[in-house]
Amino acid sequence: MSQMASKARTIDLVLPGREQSYRVLIRAGLRFALGRELASLGLPNRVFIVSDRRVAGLYGGQVTGALEEAGCRSAVLTVAPGERAKTWPVAARLAREFLALGADRRTPLIALGGGVVGDLTGFVASIFMRGVPFIQVPTTLLAMVDAAIGGKTAVNLPEGKNLLGTFYQPRLVIADPDFLRTLPPKERLNGLAEILKHGFIRDPALLDDVAAGHRQLFRDQERLADIICRAGAIKARVVAADEREAGLRRILNFGHTLGHALEAASRFRLPHGQAVAWGMLAALELSRRLTGLSDEAAAYGRDLIKSFGLARKFPAVSIEAVLSALPLDKKREGQNLVFVLLEDVGKPVIYPDVSPGLAVECLRTVAA
Ligand code: ADP
Ligand code: ZN
Secondary structure, three states, X not given: OHHHHOOOEEEEEOOOOOOOOXXXXXXXXXXXXXXXXXXHOOOOOEEEEEEEXXXXXXXXXXXXXXXXXXXXXXXXXXXXXXXXXXXXXHHHHHHHHHHHOOOOOOOOEEEEEOHHHHHHHHHHHHHHHHOOOEEEEEOOHHHHHHHOOOOEXXXXXXXXXXXXEEEOOOOEEEEOHHHHHHOOHHHHHHHHHHHHHHHHHHOHHHHHHHOOOHHHHHHOHHHHHHHHHHHHHHHHHHHHHOOOOOOHHHHXXXXXXXXXXXXXXXXXXXXXXXXXXXXXXXXXXXHHHHOOOOHHHHHHHHHHHHHOOOOOOOOOOOHHHHHHHOOOOOOOOOOOEEEEEEEEOOEEEEEEEEOHHHHHHHHHHHHO
């Protein structure tokens, strides 16, 4: 109980030109305080929770029970775990279920789950009756420090990932590190890769603080909450400065240009964190060659990434497949790639013309 009494860490996300800012609250045990938080936002006390079957099985009862104690009626709607739930037909099915259960345009939708559930629920919330209040309750490390913050929503099409989507900010994000106790190690790594990314682009001290390795990190709930807060705050600050990715928000793509290409080349078998880890390694090597990143800084970054068990063994993908998955503008000949590189740790630059050949060469170098 002493943990429950401790104060929540708070990130305030203030979007310029918007009347509504929102908070990210971080504290162990916060899942039990959801009802009170909803009430303090003046939201109705009848809510719908969307979750995947795995997370619903683990935490659905706790969350609905706590909501009920706070005088809030809720129903849990579930989808299959994993990326395959992020589709238009599932979004439409959810909308119809909300209607059947009596939802109206004021009924809050709560996403209880990882990035998949957050993207899908946010998407539905943004278009159901032209938009209903949306609350994020991320249960993966990746969602807590990245996906749940910033208001990007999406579903996939057979042609590609995230092709239908909206910008729609939640009214509140509740991050309860206790959820991470049941998170499989592979999923933890996905989140750690994003934490490292945030450190590389904005906060060298954060990198030093997580350098003790992830086993250490997950043993100490206070420290974990602190890291989640600092990593989440970096995302929040970047988004606040550039909600719709006109400029600064692009730095969040560090490691993701090659990362996404690797994921696609592996037919999405390679976990996102591993793909981004390889992408960050290659970006460090590119930075060493193009933007004057020192050998020492590049080696520090490489050792740090590897110390987490990320980017250990290069995946069985063909370099040709990676090349063809790179985001080249095919309309123009001799097109180069836009990369986020580093001049130093914590000092990103948008580098507009990296040739695909050089990018792949650096990937080969770091894979060797
Ligand atoms: P991401 O946040 O990486 O996008 P997903 O939403 O795809 O993650 O979730 C990854 C997997 O982890 C799913 O199978 C989901 O059911 C499971 N999961 C999510 N949160 C937890 C948790 N707290 N404990 C155990 N499993 C979880
Ligand atoms: Zn990512």
